[in-house]
Amino acid sequence: MSETLLEVEDLHTRFATREGTVHAVEGVSFTVDKGEIVGVVGESGSGKSVTARSLIRLEDPGYIERGSVRFDDIEMTDADDRTIRRVRGDGMAMVFQDPMETLNPVFSIGEQIVESIKVHESPEEQRLLDYLNVPLFSSRGKRSQMRQQAIDLMSEVGIPHPETRVSAYPHEFSGGMRQRAMLAIALAREPDLLIADEPTTALDVTIQAEILQRIRDLNEELGMAVLMITHDLGVVAELCDKVVVMYGGQVMEEGPVEEVLTNPKHPYTESLLGCMPQTCDRGEPLNVIEGRVPSMVGGPTGCPFASRCWCSSESCTTGDLPTEQVGEDHTSRCHHVEELSEPMEADQ
Amino acid sequence: MLLVLVGVSILTFLLLFLTPGDPAETILRQQMGGRTPSLEAIEQFRQNEGLNRPIPIQYVDWVTDVLQGNLRESYYQETPVSTLIINRIPATLELAVAGMAVALTIAIPTGIISAVHKGKAPDYLSQFAALVGVSMPNFWLGYILIIVFSLQLGLFPVAGVGGLESLVLPAITLGSGMAAIVTRLVRSSMLEVLDEEYIDTARSKGLRERIVIYKHALRNALIPVVTIVGLQFGYLLNGAVIVEIVFQRPGLGALLIDAIFARDYPVVQGLVLVIAVIFVLTNFAVDLTYRYIDPRISFGGESA
Numbered sequence: 329m330s331e332t333l334l335e336v337e338d339l340h341t342r343f344a345t346r347e348g349t350v351h352a353v354e355g356v357s358f359t360v361d362k363g364e365i366v367g368v369v370g371e372s373g374s375g376k377s378v379t380a381r382s383l384i385r386l387e388d389p390g391y392i393e394r395g396s397v398r399f400d401d402i403e404m405t406d407a408d409d410r411t412i413r414r415v416r417g418d419g420m421a422m423v424f425q426d427p428m429e430t431l432n433p434v435f436s437i438g439e440q441i442v443e444s445i446k447v448h449e450s451p452e453e454q455r456l457l458d459y460l461n462v463p464l465f466s467s468r469g470k471r472s473q474m475r476q477q478a479i480d481l482m483s484e485v486g487i488p489h490p491e492t493r494v495s496a497y498p499h500e501f502s503g504g505m506r507q508r509a510m511l512a513i514a515l516a517r518e519p520d521l522l523i524a525d526e527p528t529t530a531l532d533v534t535i536q537a538e539i540l541q542r543i544r545d546l547n548e549e550l551g552m553a554v555l556m557i558t559h560d561l562g563v564v565a566e567l568c569d570k571v572v573v574m575y576g577g578q579v580m581e582e583g584p585v586e587e588v589l590t591n592p593k594h595p596y597t598e599s600l601l602g603c604m605p606q607t608c609d610r611g612e613p614l615n616v617i618e619g620r621v622p623s624m625v626g627g628p629t630g631c632p633f634a635s636r637c638w639c640s641s642e643s644c645t646t647g648d649l650p651t652e653q654v655g656e657d658h659t660s661r662c663h664h665v666e667e668l669s670e671p672m673e674a675d676q
Numbered sequence: 677m678l679l680v681l682v683g684v685s686i687l688t689f690l691l692l693f694l695t696p697g698d699p700a701e702t703i704l705r706q707q708m709g710g711r712t713p714s715l716e717a718i719e720q721f722r723q724n725e726g727l728n729r730p731i732p733i734q735y736v737d738w739v740t741d742v743l744q745g746n747l748r749e750s751y752y753q754e755t756p757v758s759t760l761i762i763n764r765i766p767a768t769l770e771l772a773v774a775g776m777a778v779a780l781t782i783a784i785p786t787g788i789i790s791a792v793h794k795g796k797a798p799d800y801l802s803q804f805a806a807l808v809g810v811s812m813p814n815f816w817l818g819y820i821l822i823i824v825f826s827l828q829l830g831l832f833p834v835a836g837v838g839g840l841e842s843l844v845l846p847a848i849t850l851g852s853g854m855a856a857i858v859t860r861l862v863r864s865s866m867l868e869v870l871d872e873e874y875i876d877t878a879r880s881k882g883l884r885e886r887i888v889i890y891k892h893a894l895r896n897a898l899i900p901v902v903t904i905v906g907l908q909f910g911y912l913l914n915g916a917v918i919v920e921i922v923f924q925r926p927g928l929g930a931l932l933i934d935a936i937f938a939r940d941y942p943v944v945q946g947l948v949l950v951i952a953v954i955f956v957l958t959n960f961a962v963d964l965t966y967r968y969i970d971p972r973i974s975f976g977g978e979s980a
Contacts, residue, residue, distance in 0.1 A: 386876050409885075417882030424880075429873035434895045434970055447882045454884045459891055497971040513881065 333521055333553050334360040334383070334420075339395035341375075341382045348625040352378040352390060354577035360521060365547055365554040367568035367585065369561060369600070373621045375577035376557045377425070380525045383555075384420050385412050400520065410452070417451035421514035425526040427506035431498040437509045438494035441478035442471070444516035481512040485542055504535035511542065522546070525557045540567055561604060565589055570657075573597050576622055576632025578649065583658030593652070593660035596633045631663070639664045677956050684952040685742075685945075689735050692941055699939035700727060703751050706938075725751070738945065747946035752938065757946035760931060765950075768927035771850060771919065772912045774843050778851030779858055780905070786855075787862025791897075792889060794867060802859060809856025814915050818849040818922035835924035846923045850915050854908055861904055865897040872896070899970050906962030910955045 341353035353375045360366045368376050381387050383397055385404055397404040399419055402411060424430040432440060443459065457465035475494065482490035485508040498506055507527060514522055524543065528536035544567060547554055556568055564571050564585060571588050573581040573596065581594040592598045599617045601607065608614050619636035631637070634644040641663065649661040700721040704713035722728040726737060741748060747757035790802040825845060826834040833842045869875065870893055878892040879885075917929030924930075928947060935943035966973050 381876075384880055386880060413882040413884065415882075416880055422880045424873060424877060426873065430877045432874040432878065432892050432896070433972060434899075435892075436971075443878075443883065444881050451882055454887055456886055456890055459883075459887045499972045510877070513877075517881070 331362045332359050333362045333364075333400060334555070335396075335398040336379075336383070337396045337398075339379065339382060339397060340393040341378050341387050341390050342393050343390040345625070350390075350624045351627055352577055352624055353382060354628055355395070356574070356577070356579050358572045358579065358582055360553050360555055362520070363547070363551045363553055364570060365544075365556060365568045367556045367558060367564035367571040368574060369558055369564055369571060370574035371559060371621055373624070374574045375624075376559075376574055377525050378577075379574070380422065380523050380555065380557050383523060384416055384422055386422075413447075414451045416517075417447045418517050419519060420521045420523055421517050421519035422523040422525065423507070423510045423514050423527045426530045427503055427510055428530065430510060431501075431506055433498055436495050436497055437482075437501065438475055438478045441481055441494075441509070441512050441516050442474045444513045445474050445477055448517040478512070478516070481516055482509070485509075485511045485515065486538065487512070504531050504539070507531060507535075507539055508542070511539070515546065518550075519552060521553045521555060523555045523557070526559065527556075528563070529559070536563075543567070561589065561600060573600070576628060577624055578628070578632060579661060580633065581658075581660045581662075583655060587655055587658050591655075593654040593658065593665055594662045595637045595639055595664070599636075631661075639667055677960065680956055681949070681952055685739065685949055686735065688945055688948040689738070690731070692944060693731055695939075697939050699751065699941055700725075702939045706752075742949065747949075748942040750935075750943050751940050757942050760943060761928065761946060761950055764926060764928050764931050767925050768913070768916050768920065768929060770843065771846055771916050771925065771927060772909070774847035775850030775854065775912055775916070775919075776905075776909065778847045779854035779908075782851070782855040783858035784862055784901075787859045788866055788889065788894065790859065790863040791866035791870065799863075802863075806856040806859045809852050809859075812852065814849055814853060814918050815922050817852060818846070818919055821845045821849060822923075842923075846919050846925060849922070850912060850919045853915065854912060857908065858901065858905060861901055862897065865900050866893060869893045869897045895969065899966070902962055902965055902969060906958055909958045913951055913954065 336359070337357045339353055339356045340351070343350040343352055356375070356379055358366070358368075368379065370376050378387065378390060382390075382392055383399070383404065385407075392405050395405065399415060402415060402419075404412065404415065407415070431437070439461075446459070447454065455465065459466075461471070479490045479494050482494060487493055487505055487508050493501075493505075498509070501509060507530075510527075522543070527543075528539050531539065540563065543554060543556075546552055554567075556563065558564060568585045571583065571585045572579055573588070573594065575596050580596045581588060581592065583593075588597060589601065592601060602615045603617060605614055617636055622632050622635065630643075630645040630647060631640070631649055634640040637644065643663050650663060652660050652662065652665045654660050654665055698718075700718045701713065704717055704721055705711070719728075726734060729737075738748070745758075747761070749756050750760060753760075786802045786805075790799045793799050822834055822845065825831045831841075832845050836842055870889075875888060875893055878888045883892075913928075916927060917932060919925070920927040920929035921933060928951070932944065932947050934940075935947065
């Protein structure tokens with residue numbers, strides 16, 4: 329029996345805008361076990377990133393309306409700043425989407441990793457003068473020791489020549505190297521859970537494969553759980569144990585990767601799979617899902633996918649979604665589970 | 677840089693000749709105790725000072741002298757202009773630096789607090805204060821400060837130079853306007869930086885908000901501020917002229933005003949040139965500081 333590390337229940341995150349309240353995350357629930365790799369897939373605007381950010385309480389300017397995020401027996405939704413900092417410092421670490429924007433341009437890579445090590449070592453004691461490296465307030469010996477740790481981390485994530493690159497600045501790094509540096513910053517805190525928000529979207533495919541491999545290795549070596557946010561089902565198939573399919577701020581389907589991808593029990597998952605270029609014959613136009621992602625302003629009425637679904641009916645446009653158990657650990661939130669097709673052929 | 681200096685020298689030279697009033701007449705009248713000088717005397721004076729030659733020639737003569745380190749002599753006193761300026765520079769520089777210090781000590785913390793508490797009471801308060809600061813004329817504030825702190829409370833001397841206490845009021849007068857401008861700049865720059873993704877990265881590390889703001893955000897927010905502060909140094913010298921007159925400080929400003937009224941051309945020209953040089957040098961210093969704040973800027977072609 330594996331232990332639950334993260335348990336998200338009925339999470340609602342909203343944004344107050346001039347046009348009205350945006351219901352970005354509308355009752356999302358899922359769990360991540362220790363050492364497990366969970367994928368969260370969905371189109372742009374399905375609420376994946378907001379969900380991820382809510383977990384480490386970076387939902388600002390949004391706010392968590394209700395629901396619960398339990399990490400290691402800590403309730404994050406009503407934790408005080410100090411607790412949140414402690415969890416960020418050694419529980420959940422996040423790697424963001426665009427490595428061009430997520431590293432501070434005026435500090436060296438080494439300095440940014442060292443900071444992370446410092447927080448991890450003493451999350452309670454953060455003195456400004458020490459972090460500003462003001463002489464007399466920060467110990468030199470400790471600094472060079474942490475610098476060595478930073479170099480080790482850099483080589484661990486596959487940055488070549490870490491001894492010289494440690495004093496380089498972000499603008500001297502390529503996109504792939506920056507994302508590795510971000511990974512090193514995250515690893516410096518020895519997290520139990522790594523939240524990766526589309527970590528490879530901004531990178532080209534060869535680098536993408538290397539970074540994913542790195543993440544898998546870390547998962548195996550350190551037993552670090554990973555929450556992989558992505559819009560790429562290929563990444564999910566390759567990396568994840570479990571997948572959560574999101575649409576319109578809600579979970580559509582959840583289950584073991586193999587089952588969900590080969591035997592989807594929700595029309596949306598099926599449509600997503602149908603859109604993969606691999607499923608299409610050469611020369612034929614690619615499949616698309618007709619229609620567009622619904623506006624998230626105002627509360628949802630019925631199933632968010634109803635307007636684009638081929639099997640929607642009257643009952644889909646009103647009321648809450650049912651949660652149908654379609655297999656062991658496999659749930660689908662569709663009124664028409666029974667009508668869905670038999671298992672599809674597995675695509676490679 | 678050199679081009680700027682050449683331009684400035686030509687402009688001031690020409691402008692001086694466009695201003696009404698004949699130096700020869702003005703000066704001789706004063707020397708003769710207010711009587712109108714004879715035409716011969718005026719002619720003689722022009723001859724001596726080379727004022728009857730074509731303007732381009734006069735300019736070239738002057739530049740030749742300047743390049744040899746000779747800023748000529750004042751029409752009135754038998755002292756070289758360079759000596760006059762060197763005697764006056766410390767007072768002005770002292771005032772400008774003190775004014776700058778006042779401005780920055782007020783502006784940077786206020787701007788940060790304003791940005792961090794955007795849309796709340798501290799923000800409105802500082803925005804209002806900045807508006808007042810910008811709108812208040814230097815000389816007026818100077819007199820108010822004199823009335824309150826010197827005449828009524830007797831805390832500081834009314835005028836003159838010497839000790840720190842005579843510097844306090846002029847520095848506040850001079851610094852307040854600039855403080856207002858810099859506060860707004862720090863605020864907007866800070867707000868922009870706080871929206872950047874790397875600020876969230878810093879927060880996601882578990883850093884305290886104080887470190888996120890004063891280390892990660894501030895360093896980036898200061899980049900545009902340094903540029904403007906450098907440029908504002910010129911404005912500060914400008915303001916120093918007025919403040920020096922209000923507080924009767926014997927600085928460059930007072931010297932300049934006196935020289936202009938007396939049509940003492942060599943002094944005006946020398947002063948404008950020196951001020952231009954100071955301005956250009958400040959900007960150069962700003963460019964150099966960039967490098968320390970922003971590693972993306974590099975001189976020479978080491979790495980892009």
